[in-house]
Amino acid sequence: MSLLRLEAVTRSVELPDAPPLEILKGVDLEVAVGDHVSVVGRSGSGKTTLLNLLGLLDTPTSGQIVFDERPVSQLGSRARDRARGSDIGFIFQQFNLLPGRTALENVMTPLLYATGRQFWRRRQLAGEMLERVGLGERMLSMPEKLSGGEQQRVAIARALVRGPRLILADEPTGALDIDTGASIMALVDEVAEQSGAALITITHDANVAALARRHYRLDKGVLTAVDVTRVLAMAAPEVSL
Template sequence: MPVSLHEDGALVSLSGVARVVSLPGRAPLQILAGVDLTVYPGDHVSIVGRSGSGKSTLLNILGLLDVPSAGEMVFGTEPVERMSERRRAAARGASVGFIFQQFNLLAERTALENVMTPLLYARGRQFWQREQLAGAMLERVGLGKRLQDRPARLSGGEQQRVAIARALVRSPRLILADEPTGALDIATGASVMALLAEVAAESGAALVTITHDPKVAALASRHYLLQDGVLEPGRQAAA
């Protein structure tokens, strides 16, 4: 089941969230420190930070791939600390779409098969109509004629569109994009971001973009800077 919204309408909220990693023979490494962030349906949030600032860790926490070491996180109406690993996986599969910088497409599968992959874990209509839904989403991103092509036969921009289609095919409430234009040229990157924002807006999903590129960040309506594990709201800064 898709995530239910908190009583204040929030999709996900973090309060004082920290992430600390234990290292053998060394002092614990603090990656995030006291992060506060609330994301609502329809939000377009950008988080800018240099490499090593904790951006990917924050994305993994938002997407229920990781859990905070301290602080509070509520996903919809559920405190994450009370969610089992199985429940987090179910909520992630139903409500979160990930778009990665390196695409992470399956090389031996066609574009259609790549986009169908998340639907293999769906139920009901989404499972039984997975091929039609995947084909329709690829059509939506302009790849209706490339369904049977494998990633090696697609350009970088086309591969990214397949990754976007895969992330959106289950109609997630939260879309997390990690350096979504990092492997693309400027023109293709701008086109991809415009498409991603358009599709997210049409579905009412929240879009959180993790980036080091101020130009990509500027496309969002809310901006944050992550520096040394500390998230500062209301700022844009060159990375």
């Protein structure tokens, strides 16, 4: 079952006294429920622009994005906000935790915009998610008292607490050492699989990208499917992207 589909999507920016700058060029991508897809590309390849489109934060210049079998162009800004808040979880490289708030309060934050049982059970749900990522004993700790790996686990718990159907991981291990990054990605994949969520990992790290089940390369705005052997070859320093 298709959850998200991009059809011939382009994104360009108008420049004064110059032709438009083409950032994405005819991108086609289909992500099914429970899928794990990686997109690897260098800085400047269009990864951030693609992430904004996948997360319903932006709209394409041309082409079509279909989320849950409904064209996003048919959704108003409020409907996109609701879909993003309830169905999409974001995991960022820099964690983006709220200073002066405990780990529990950080994870509770998305539930302040929930309704019904999720809102009234927000403290319980946040605590259960922190337990799930191995931070049950650190719930009342402030972000500055947590290690980088622990902060990323809080960020993961915050992204997953509303039970999103799509998880977007943007350079999720970029601020971590290799061993911690590997354990973090294993955790994200495990939680996504258990919940049946689709996971899209956008990264410049070919080793992280190789952990997915389907792999893509983004180069100068062009998205191309590649096999895992090609992804791992990208990690070799002598091989140019």
